[in-house]
Amino acid sequence: MLYSELAETFDRLESTGSRLEMTSILADFFRRTDRKDLRTVIYLSQGKLHPDFYPQVLGMADKLVLKAISSTSGASEQKTEALWVETGDPGTVAERLISRKKQTTLFSEELTVDRVFKRLTLIENSGGKDSQDKKIDHLSNLLHDSGPLEARYLCRTVTGRMRVGAGDMTILDALAEAFATKEDRPSIERAFNITCDIGLVGEIIANGGMDAIRSVKVTVGNPVKVMLAERLPSIPEIIERMGGRCAMEYKYDGIRVQAHIGKDSVRLFSRRLEDLTSNFPDIAQSLRTHCKSSEAIIEGECVAVHPETGFMLPFQNVTHRRKKHGMDDAVRDIPVRIFMFDILYEGGNDLTSVPYGQRRKILEDKFAIGGMIQISSAKTIESAEEGEKFFASALADRCEGIMAKSLSEESVYRAGSRGFLWIKYKKDYQESLTDSFDLAVVGAFYGMGKRAGKYGALLMAAYNPEYGRFETVCKLGTGFDDAFLDGMPELLDGGKRETKPASVDAEMIPDVWFEPSVVLEVTAAEITLSPVHTAARNIIAEGSGLGIRFPRFTGRVRDDKLPEQATSVDEITEMFRLQPGSSPDQE
Numbered sequence: 091m092l093y094s095e096l097a098e099t100f101d102r103l104e105s106t107g108s109r110l111e112m113t114s115i116l117a118d119f120f121r122r123t124d125r126k127d128l129r130t131v132i133y134l135s136q137g138k139l140h141p142d143f144y145p146q147v148l149g150m151a152d153k154l155v156l157k158a159i160s161s162t163s164g165a166s167e168q169k170t171e172a173l174w175v176e177t178g179d180p181g182t183v184a185e186r187l188i189s190r191k192k193q194t195t196l197f198s199e200e201l202t203v204d205r206v207f208k209r210l211t212l213i214e215n216s217g218g219k220d221s222q223d224k225k226i227d228h229l230s231n232l233l234h235d236s237g238p239l240e241a242r243y244l245c246r247t248v249t250g251r252m253r254v255g256a257g258d259m260t261i262l263d264a265l266a267e268a269f270a271t272k273e274d275r276p277s278i279e280r281a282f283n284i285t286c287d288i289g290l291v292g293e294i295i296a297n298g299g300m301d302a303i304r305s306v307k308v309t310v311g312n313p314v315k316v317m318l319a320e321r322l323p324s325i326p327e328i329i330e331r332m333g334g335r336c337a338m339e340y341k342y343d344g345i346r347v348q349a350h351i352g353k354d355s356v357r358l359f360s361r362r363l364e365d366l367t368s369n370f371p372d373i374a375q376s377l378r379t380h381c382k383s384s385e386a387i388i389e390g391e392c393v394a395v396h397p398e399t400g401f402m403l404p405f406q407n408v409t410h411r412r413k414k415h416g417m418d419d420a421v422r423d424i425p426v427r428i429f430m431f432d433i434l435y436e437g438g439n440d441l442t443s444v445p446y447g448q449r450r451k452i453l454e455d456k457f458a459i460g461g462m463i464q465i466s467s468a469k470t471i472e473s474a475e476e477g478e479k480f481f482a483s484a485l486a487d488r489c490e491g492i493m494a495k496s497l498s499e500e501s502v503y504r505a506g507s508r509g510f511l512w513i514k515y516k517k518d519y520q521e522s523l524t525d526s527f528d529l530a531v532v533g534a535f536y537g538m539g540k541r542a543g544k545y546g547a548l549l550m551a552a553y554n555p556e557y558g559r560f561e562t563v564c565k566l567g568t569g570f571d572d573a574f575l576d577g578m579p580e581l582l583d584g585g586k587r588e589t590k591p592a593s594v595d596a597e598m599i600p601d602v603w604f605e606p607s608v609v610l611e612v613t614a615a616e617i618t619l620s621p622v623h624t625a626a627r628n629i630i631a632e633g634s635g636l637g638i639r640f641p642r643f644t645g646r647v648r649d650d651k652l653p654e655q656a657t658s659v660d661e662i663t664e665m666f667r668l669q670p671g672s673s674p675d676q677e
């Protein structure tokens with residue numbers, strides 16, 4: 091397949107704002123794609139070369155891309171750079187300059203999807219002394235045979251800024267439309283949730299249809315999207331919702347880890363699918379020796395403990411293990427324990443459809459507990475009183491609260507979904523009206539007075555998975571210490587945009603826009619109806635969205651969360667409804 095066909099499809103996708111239309115453009119294209127190219131085409135339509143859990147990322151610096159454009163088009167470096175300053179987008183620069191290039195030469199070779207994929211892989215893997223020159227050469231090789239449109243998307247892909255906006259949900263919709271029916275959509279999504287590999291799902295459905303999709307199983311090495319909890323404001327409400335009886339576990343405050351224990355090796359994934367194995371080599375090794383089965387996938391929370399007393403330490407301590415340098419020292423100085431709380435796979439069996447009670451038994455049976463390998467404290471609870479007692483003991487043991495888990499036969503592991511099979515209850519719920527929020531930074535306002543010359547406040551958004559967009563909820567200017575204020579440009583500027591990113595829905599206009607990427611934890615006094623914020627607009631009251639009042643940064647950057655894992659608009663709506671006295675006519 092020619093890359094020009096893919097570039098034309100990207101162009102059509104980019105020019106429509108309608109998700110339905112995007113879906114049908116993609117479905118039509120997937121049907122026409124050679125089966126052998128489909129997997130690659132799906133990755134490329136997200137600006138990637140492989141699933142998200144691969145550690146490599148394409149991220150060629152703009153300056154190098156400009157050099158490749160200049161050498162292929164013959165335009166001077168000054169002219170290329172001036173155009174880049176004007177447009178801010180290497181893709182547009184390439185499109186404008188390459189259009190002046192004579193396309194047919196004796197030495198041109200067809201630009202196929204396969205060729206593009208191979209060269210981009212070489213760019214991604216270029217390392218060492220001459221890596222910059224090698225990257226420029228590989229990109230020039232492709233640009234040499236590109237038309238303007240192909241050049242636009244090649245340059246956007248190599249810089250890691252595709253901007254087409256084909257999110258996972260749109261691609262899954264398109265796969266259902268192209269190869270199955272609407273009714274099959276949940277099964278296709280499940281296959282994705284348990285493999286985290288959308289290209290693989292596309293390949294399976296195109297070649298084997300729905301039978302093949304339904305037989306996709308959890309496998310060691312492919313992370314599974316994590317199951318998440320709902321929240322309720324009190325223990326009695328939790329017990330009632332659970333039908334009078336449930337399990338309760340301590341809610342540990344650390345880093346969630348999904349461990350894939352293979353015969354000879356172990357890989358640890360974060361909930362945003364990063365490989366954390368090198369951060370917790372001691373945990374990885376111990377899991378292998380403590381696991382009685384040849385293969386297993388478990389989940390647990392990694393918590394730092396005091397080297398002498400063994401007491402659990404606050405979350406910040408374990409984050410030192412995420413810093414790249416000096417890991418040997420960190421392993422020695424910051425002892426960590428993993429508190430396992432679930433098992434998704436064991437000895438050839440996919441356990442995600444097995445009820446929680448049975449999974450817990452298997453977890454207890456298949457591991458030798460001791461040293462850094464621990465299992466979450468758990469108890470069957472049959473009254474609110476028992477629940478309150480368990481909650482108090484969790485706090486006394488320095489946990490942040492409890493997780494209530496359904497003991498019903500339906501309590502399967504729901505990969506990638508948030509539901510009432512798990513309900514969390516935290517210490518904070520007693521102190522304020524709402525839980526904390528994890529919000530994506532979508533913009534910044536320049537500061538004044540003491541903050542002049544820096545970013546003074548941030549525009550924060552919740553995620554709406556239904557539309558794949560970020561809807562604003564507050565302007566955040568409190569809770570920043572000097573170090574955070576100084577570090578903001580480094581944290582945020584990689585995602586700086588001249589105009590509002592396509593995935594952001596905002597009415598408030600900041601001085602600088604950001605592609606959503608950084609997630610911050612924020613507390614607030616209450617959720618109110620808002621005329622300016624766009625979250626849940628028209629859901630509670632016509633013409634109003636939901637905003638959060640007196641937002642305050644807690645100091646915690648949620649670098650374990652992708653922006654799409656930020657607090658969702660539905661959660662905020664639900665929290666608004668749970669607030670005492672919330673009604674559409676307030677404020």
Ligand code: ATP
Nearest residue numbers: 317318319339340341342343346391431466493514
């Ligand atoms: P939070 O910010 O409250 O940790 P979250 O959005 O990360 O919330 P939730 O599903 O809302 O995720 O809360 C569950 C989280 O609590 C899990 O992601 C996990 O990291 C942590 N956790 C700690 N102990 C347990 C446990 N025993 N069972 C399940 N999750 C636990």
